[in-house]
Each structure stands twice: as C-alpha cells, then as structure tokens.
Amino acid sequence: MxxxxxxxxxxxxxxxxxxxxxxxxxRKFGIRVEEFGLGFPPRAKKLFTWKGTPFTLNWLPxxxxxxxxxxxxxxxxxxxxxxxxxGEGSVRAPADSFQSKNRGIxxxxxxxxxxxxxxxxxxxFSLGFVIGLxxxxxxxxxxxxxRTVITTVLPASPASLAGLKSGDAIISLSRDGVYSxxxxxxxxxxxxxxxxxxxxxxxxxxxxxTKTVTPEEGIIGDKPxxxxxxxxxxxxxxxxxxxxxxxxxxxSELTILTGQAIGKFIFQALGGRADLSGxxxxxxxxxxxxxxxxxxxxxxxTFTALISINLGIINLLPFPALDGGRLFFTGxxxxxxxxxxxxxxxxxxxxxxxxxxxxxxxxxxxxVRNIL
Numbered sequence: 211m212x213x214x215x216x217x218x219x220x221x222x223x224x225x226x227x228x229x230x231x232x233x234x235x236x237r238k239f240g241i242r243v244e245e246f247g248l249g250f251p252p253r254a255k256k257l258f259t260w261k262g263t264p265f266t267l268n269w270l271p272x273x274x275x276x277x278x279x280x281x282x283x284x285x286x287x288x289x290x291x292x293x294x295x296x297g298e299g300s301v302r303a304p305a306d307s308f309q310s311k312n313r314g315i316x317x318x319x320x321x322x323x324x325x326x327x328x329x330x331x332x333x334x335f336s337l338g339f340v341i342g343l344x345x346x347x348x349x350x351x352x353x354x355x356x357r358t359v360i361t362t363v364l365p366a367s368p369a370s371l372a373g374l375k376s377g378d379a380i381i382s383l384s385r386d387g388v389y390s391x392x393x394x395x396x397x398x399x400x401x402x403x404x405x406x407x408x409x410x411x412x413x414x415x416x417x418x419x420t421k422t423v424t425p426e427e428g429i430i431g432d433k434p435x436x437x438x439x440x441x442x443x444x445x446x447x448x449x450x451x452x453x454x455x456x457x458x459x460x461x462s463e464l465t466i467l468t469g470q471a472i473g474k475f476i477f478q479a480l481g482g483r484a485d486l487s488g489x490x491x492x493x494x495x496x497x498x499x500x501x502x503x504x505x506x507x508x509x510x511x512t513f514t515a516l517i518s519i520n521l522g523i524i525n526l527l528p529f530p531a532l533d534g535g536r537l538f539f540t541g542x543x544x545x546x547x548x549x550x551x552x553x554x555x556x557x558x559x560x561x562x563x564x565x566x567x568x569x570x571x572x573x574x575x576x577x578v579r580n581i582l
Contacts, residue, residue, distance in 0.1 A: 213500035216510075218272055220499070222249075224327065224518050225273035228525070231326025232319060233276045237261045239315045242279035242306040249274065278319070280307030282556065313544050320536045327522035328461065334515035336457030339448045343508050347442040351456070356444035358392045360412070364429065367437020372423040374438060377505040378412040385409070394440040401425055402433045415504045445508075464516065469523050476527075530562025 226248065236243050242262070247253070249268035257265045280303060303310035308319065335343070347356050357379045363370050383390045383397055385408050390400035401408060402425075410421045425434035448456060495517075502509050528538035543549055 213496050213503065216503060217496045217499045220510075220514050220517065222271075222273050224330070224514070224521055227326045227330045227518070228323040228521065229274050229276045231322035231324070231329075232278065233263070235322035236276070236278050236308070236319050237263070239311060239319070240306055241308050241311060241315075241319065243276055244279050245275075245277040247275045247277070278308050280304070280309040282559075313540050317537055317540055320533050320540070321526075323533055324522045324525050327518045327525070328465065331464075331515040331518040331522070332457050332461045334457075334511050334518065335460045336450075336453045338508055338511045338515070339446060339453035339456050340450055341508060341511075342445045342447040343512060344443050344505075345446040347444055351446045351448070353444035353446055356442050358394055358397060358440055359443040360438050361441045361443070362439040364437035367429055368423050368426055369436040369438045372410075372421045372436075373419075374410065374412065374421055374423065374436075375414065375501055375504075377501070377509065378410075378414050379443075380440070381411040381413055381418060383408060383410055394442060397440060401436060404434060408436070415506065461515070461519065465519050465523065468516075468519050472520075472523055472527075529566075530558045531560075531566055532562070535559070535562060 229246065233243055233246055244263070246263050246265045247268050248257075248266065249272060250270040251268050254267045254269050257267055259265070308316060311319075344359075345351065345353060347353050360369075360374055360376055360378045360380065363374055363376050380392050380397065383392055383400060385400070385404050385406060390397055404425055407422050407424045410423060412419060412421060423436045425436050427434055429435040429437050498513070499510075502513050525532050526534040526537075528534045539550055539555065
C-alpha cells in the first residue's frame with residue numbers, strides 16, 4: 211500500500227508539472243485556461259483563482275489536467291481560416307482561444323508540457339547531487355563510500371529466488387569457507403567457478419543479511435551464474451553550482467539514451483519483433499517503487515527523474531492523443547496551409563486514445579503475469 215501511495219504521488223507530481231507547462235505558456239500568450247484540475251472529475255471544490263484560471267480539487271486523486279479554451283473544438287464548430295497559415299484575421303475564433311493563435315504559438319503551448327518534464331528532471335538530478343546521489347566509480351567525479359553493489363537481478367533467476375535485490379551492497383562472498391575478493395570482476399569469476407552454493411552477506415537499507423544462492427548453467431552463457439550484474443557504486447555529493455551543471459549533463463545524456471531505447475523498441479514493434487516483457491506499466495512500476503524506496507530517498511529522486519524523462523519523450527511521439535501527435539497535425543496544417551476539420555481531428559484522437567488504453571491494458575496484463 212505504501213508503494214502504491216508513493217507511486218501515485220510521483221506520477222501525479224509529474225503530470226501536474228507537465229500540465230503546468232501547458233498552463234504557463236498558454237497564459238503567457240493570452241490563451242484562456244478554463245480550469246486547472248488537481249486530480250480528475252468529478253469536482254470536489256474550487257481552491258482558488260490564479261491568472262484568471264480556477265484551480266480545482268477533484269475526487270479522483272490522481273494526476274491533473276488543464277482545460278485550454280479552444281484546444282479541442284467541437285466537431286460541428288468550423289475551424290478558423292489559416293490566412294497565411296497563422297490564423298490571422300479570423301473572426302470565427304475568440305481572441306483568447308487556442309485556435310485563434312498562430313501555429314508557432316500553438317506549437318509552443320503543445321511542447322511546453324514536455325519541456326516542463328525535462329526541466330523537472332534537471333531539477334531533481336541537481337537536487338540529488340546536492341544531497342548525494344549513487345553513482346558508478348568510473349565517472350570523473352569525487353565519490354565516497356564506494357562498494358560493490360548489485361545493479362541488476364534477472365527475474366526468476368537463482369539470485370532473485372534467493373532474495374537478492376538490485377541495490378544490495380555486497381559485504382562478503384564465500385563458498386565452503388573460502389572467501390572471494392568482492393570487486394565486480396573477481397566476484398563474477400568466483401561465481402562462475404562455483405558449482406556449489408554461495409553465501410552472500412549483503413547490506414540493504416542499513417540492515418545486513420545473509421543469502422544462500424546456488425549457481426545454474428544456461429542463465430548467462432554456458433558457465434554457472436546466478437543472474438546478477440555488479441558495479442562499484444558510491445555517493446557523489448557536489449556543491450550547488452556544480453550540481454546544477456552535472457544535473458543538466460545527466461539529464462541530457464539520459465534523455466538521449468532513453469530516446470534511443472524507445473526508438474529501438476518502436477522500430478522492433480513495427481517489424482513485429484517487440485518484446486513487451488521488458489516494458490513496465492503501472493503495476494510493474496509500483497513494484498519498482500517498492501524496491502527503490504528501501505534503498506533510500508536519493509534513489510527515489512533518481513527514479514522520479516528517469517520517469518519524468520520517459521514521460522517527456524513518450525509525449526513527443528507523433529501519435530494521436532499525445533502532444534507529439536498534436537504537433538504533427540500542426541505541421542501538416544503549416545505545410546498544406548489548410549486546417550484539419552475538427553470532426554476528422556477528434557476522430558483520429560479518439561482512435562489514438564483507444565489504442566493507448568489497449569496498449570496499457572496489455573502491458574498491465576504482462577506486469578501481472580510477471581508477478582505471478
């Protein structure tokens with residue numbers, strides 16, 4: 211239950227940051243925002259009014275939304291003429307309507323939510339570097355309390371079944387009274403040469419425990435293995451001015467890596483080769499939160515920043531019902547110098563939204579299967 215509550219808080223914060231980006235840029239350009247909702251309807255109460263927009267608290271305590279005037283015109287409402295593809299001179303759309311603004315302003319409003327997610331990730335990484343973030347020792351940064359840490363545990367592997375988890379710091383590793391050095395390389399060699407049970411002494415969340423694991427062949431190649439990867443991890447703590455720079459650098463690097471991973475997955479999906487087993491939905495993420503919260507606050511900060519980057523990139527995809535899809539349609543209008551009829555626009559968005567819901571259901575089913 212605690213993990214579920216933390217997950218709801220994290221995702222709600224990221225959604226609200228995203229919607230706040232849309233709100234601020236819309237108001238900057240004089241577009242009316244009819245409501246900024248915390249949670250989803252039905253409405254519980256009106257909290258206050260800011261910049262002419264009522265902020266409301268809703269009964270479904272998850273996420274949030276902004277209702278931008280004219281962003282989703284009704285199918286029977288004619289769209290304004292493009293003029294010189296900027297909607298100037300239109301008498302059909304009120305001056306404070308999204309539809310009355312030129313395509314550059316519309317694009318700025320649409321992309322503002324994604325920018326908000328990236329800026330929030332930058333803030334979180336910067337905050338993390340100030341309070342101390344876990345980082346591998348191969349970075350060119352001062353690192354303290356470096357230890358060999360389990361970074362990955364394969365599902366259903368001997369390590370997983372024995373109770374080892376990602377983030378466990380290895381205190382000692384032995385077999386029949388013979389102890390191994392615990393650098394990642396030497397520990398990996400020791401495991402590969404061990405046909406019998408191994409004893410791990412690990413530290414997790416300040417508590418030391420002992421786990422017994424028996425290596426098996428066929429998990430990773432043909433040598434005995436237990437299904438883990440290891441690295442030397444320590445704590446990097448920086449003064450604020452350095453933390454801001456390294457926060458930006460980390461955000462940029464992870465944005466590129468995440469974008470490449472998502473692009474590769476989409477390419478595989480188009481070729482019918484996508485594997486959903488590596489994709490986590492809400493149920494899977496709740497499980498991750500449960501594991502990560504045991505490691506400490508700094509790990510949770512890093513995890514939240516990574517989710518923020520993922521949300522930003524996914525929202526940029528040129529798919530209906532996403533911000534990227536809206537940007538794509540705006541680009542089509544610029545090139546063709548014609549507005550897309552609202553009826554067609556709304557139908558495409560509805561189909562896209564239905565597809566996203568179906569995909570989420572499939573991923574959730576996969577999450578449940580992984581748990582079972």
